[in-house]
Amino acid sequence: MTEKSRKQGKGIAKKPKAAKKAAAKPDAAAKAAKSTARPDLAELRVRIDSIDHTIQALIAERAQFAGQVGQAKGKLAAAVDYYRPEREAQVLRRVVDRNAGPLNDDVLVRVFREIMSACLAQQEPLKIGFLGPEGTHSQQAVYKHFGHSIHGLPLGTIEEVFQEVDSGAADFGVVPVENSTQGTIQSTLDMFLTSNVKICGEVELRVHQHLLSRGGRIEDIERVYSHPQSFAQCKAWLRQHLPHAEKIPVSSNAEAARRARNADDAAAIAGISAGTVYGLKNVAGPIEDRADNTTRFLVLGRELFPPSGNDRTSLLVFIKDQPGALYNILAPFARHGLSMNRIESRPGNIGLWQYAFFIDVAGHVEDEGIRSSLEEMTDFVEEVKVLGSYPVAIA
Ligand SMILES: O=C(O)C(=O)C[C@]1(C(=O)O)C=C[C@@H](O)C=C1
Numbered sequence: 001m002t003e004k005s006r007k008q009g010k011g012i013a014k015k016p017k018a019a020k021k022a023a024a025k026p027d028a029a030a031k032a033a034k035s036t037a038r039p040d041l042a043e044l045r046v047r048i049d050s051i052d053h054t055i056q057a058l059i060a061e062r063a064q065f066a067g068q069v070g071q072a073k074g075k076l077a078a079a080v081d082y083y084r085p086e087r088e089a090q091v092l093r094r095v096v097d098r099n100a101g102p103l104n105d106d107v108l109v110r111v112f113r114e115i116m117s118a119c120l121a122q123q124e125p126l127k128i129g130f131l132g133p134e135g136t137h138s139q140q141a142v143y144k145h146f147g148h149s150i151h152g153l154p155l156g157t158i159e160e161v162f163q164e165v166d167s168g169a170a171d172f173g174v175v176p177v178e179n180s181t182q183g184t185i186q187s188t189l190d191m192f193l194t195s196n197v198k199i200c201g202e203v204e205l206r207v208h209q210h211l212l213s214r215g216g217r218i219e220d221i222e223r224v225y226s227h228p229q230s231f232a233q234c235k236a237w238l239r240q241h242l243p244h245a246e247k248i249p250v251s252s253n254a255e256a257a258r259r260a261r262n263a264d265d266a267a268a269i270a271g272i273s274a275g276t277v278y279g280l281k282n283v284a285g286p287i288e289d290r291a292d293n294t295t296r297f298l299v300l301g302r303e304l305f306p307p308s309g310n311d312r313t314s315l316l317v318f319i320k321d322q323p324g325a326l327y328n329i330l331a332p333f334a335r336h337g338l339s340m341n342r343i344e345s346r347p348g349n350i351g352l353w354q355y356a357f358f359i360d361v362a363g364h365v366e367d368e369g370i371r372s373s374l375e376e377m378t379d380f381v382e383e384v385k386v387l388g389s390y391p392v393a394i395a
Pocket residue numbers: 066069070082083084085087088091115116117119120
């Protein structure tokens with residue numbers, strides 16, 4: 001059972017368009033953009049050079065201040081201790097709020113993420129575990145969330161990502177948790193039943209699938225490798241274009257690409273970056289059946305972070321086996337006006353037919369509403385685990 005209103009949680013307070021425009025567009029650039037006369041290329045490049053000069057000086061100045069912020073935090077043990085997801089979310093929401101174009105929000109967010117990533121790496125790059133090998137969508141999610149100034153650790157399974165974070169070998173981990181076409185990734189949810197790791201962020205990634213092969217000719221393809229989730233996302237396309245090819249499920253799309261590089265009659269369904277890593281040609285794509293195909297990833301860490309102002313809380317609730325228990329754990333959220341974004345039941349590993357409920361609710365566990373809701377449900381639960389309170393995904 002899943003109830004979703006994710007976008008509703010985004011809550012990025014937008015200024016009225018006209019006010020944003022007036023605030024941001026420099027006069028000279030606005031006039032030049034309106035003029036019908038052909039602009040002078042050399043003059044434009046002089047201006048761009050001058051702006052680049054200023055931007056570079058400001059980035060260097062920002063990096064110096066970020067370094068001082070590091071010192072202000074005291075002598076901490078490792079880079080992981082300097083990372084502040086709630087602060088990064090606030091910085092990025094302001095970027096979106098200020099944006100008056102012409103660049104899209106997601107482009108500007110990417111640029112500022114990279115700046116913060118580089119600023120943080122001045123201490124030492126964060127070590128981020130993800131479902132490898134190189135070229136997976138999980139790796140893209142890592143870069144989207146942490147920028148490129150990190151040290152990526154490609155791992156074999158979702159379970160290993162949890163273990164490496166738990167043991168401290170990785171500072172953070174990134175794992176897929178649900179796909180808009182295919183639903184929940186059960187193996188991720190089940191790990192929370194036994195693991196102590198915390199959720200400290202979420203990433204939403206538009207996922208495009210491509211048919212990749214060494215030879216690049218669809219008429220040669222007799223075997224297709226991919227992860228079962230990706231096969232499911234491209235079911236209709238495969239039925240229409242490769243109905244007779246053998247479909248071979250493997251552990252990741254990048255692994256599919258790795259195998260497809262050995263023969264001309266083999267292909268992989270994977271992201272385009274896997275093709276670049278493994279030297280494959282793009283035969284067709286995007287080939288996912290739904291154009292809005294999106295995967296949501298969770299960022300795993302070892303501690304809870306303070307509120308960012310627009311957060312989500314994930315709970316794991318083991319309810320008592322008694323009439324009305326489920327109603328009584330959900331009613332407090334309604335009483336406190338808290339939006340529930342998701343509820344999903346899984347066998348709880350605590351006895352036959354005993355279920356655990358994964359619940360996502362808007363807000364932070366330090367908020368009065370969630371604190372009171374948790375108190376009010378105590379008579380109806382065996383145990384509640386707060387899996388994490390973290391900033392709602394940005395752009
Ligand atoms: O504000 C901080 O706490 C910083 O360390 C600075 C900064 C930044 O570059 O803005 C860098 C890393 C943190 O994760 C958050 C923000």
